[in-house]
Amino acid sequence: MCFTFYSFTADFDTIQEISSGAYGCVFKAREKLLEKDFAVKIVLHQKKSLEEVLTLSDLLHSNVIRYFTCWTEDSGYQWKDLVDSNVIFSFYRSANNSKFLYIQMELCETKTLEDWIQEKNTESLTDLERREQSLHIADQIFSGVEYIHFMKRIHRDLKPANILFGLEGQVKIGDFGLVTRDDLLNKTTYAGTPNYMAPEQKTGQTYNRKVDIYALGLVFLELLWKLPTGHERAEVSVSYDSVSFSDYRKTYV
Missing domain, CATH: 1.10.510.10 (Transferase(Phosphotransferase) domain 1)
Known part of the structure; x- marks a missing residue:
């Protein structure tokens, strides 16, 4: 169900932050192969986040956000605003070196x-x-x-x-x-x-x-x-x- 050979920056471009919170960040990203925009949620790879993926993978309804796939990476993708207002993306590692779970969903x-x-x-x-x-x-x-x-x-x-x-x-x-x-x-x-x-x-x-x-x-x-x-x-x-x-x-x- 989850794959490890994906690379967020290699397979997606035109990446923009949609929202962020205590549990992770959501980005709008264009998948290069399909030339289509998706929402990609990035969270720490934990039991709670896996439960979210398992649930989404079981659900298919017009009024429930649609899940497509997920994968893990060693690094998480973080949006940073520099002092000079230039926007860059950088990778960061969690304090305990946990893996990160990337959840690809339909864009809303x-x-x-x-x-x-x-x-x-x-x-x-x-x-x-x-x-x-x-x-x-x-x-x-x-x-x-x-x-x-x-x-x-x-x-x-x-x-x-x-x-x-x-x-x-x-x-x-x-x-x-x-x-x-x-x-x-x-x-x-x-x-x-x-x-x-x-x-x-x-x-x-x-x-x-x-x-x-x-x-x-x-x-x-x-x-x-x-x-x-x-x-x-x-x-x-x-x-x-x-x-x-x-x-x-x-x-x-």
Whole structure:
């Protein structure tokens, strides 16, 4: 599934950084042989990153970001801005000399659902116009999550920043860095983005795929209603966390 004979700089050109975070970097890169642009995510070669690759390789759905291949290299590719504003690429080694995992995926627009929501919050749309657009997006998100659950996976980090748009405008669920199997017993690991985590994720209780449904509810709330500040979004999450759902679970779940 993963290959070691690839060389990022030998097989790709026109490389541009798309995003970076605590777990790695994502680059837009043109594969020379196919003359086609892809997204290449670079992370440390660890058990967690391999789980992401294994999941992506099993998934094929129009609303889930598509995986193509992966390979390992001894060096990671890092973007650096020099003082003189010239941009160079350089290789770096991790402190423990770990290998790096390169994950080649379909390229999406740089705008995320988080960006889309922020744009709509500044526009003077009528409630009906926003609702129609939001429901179209929500329907695609639900379709993707339903498929992920059908494949016995839990995303665990559903949020607007991890929902992308394909080059033709379709919704794509991405960032499977915290994915886990739904058929594993005693899932209690604290994992996710706090403002979108279900109460049982935060408190060490056993949880299942329903934590994704909780996150979806918060995402849909942001889609349909104007919550312009991070503070207001956090207040929504906190208000739900303060409610005990045990009685409701007995009746409805």
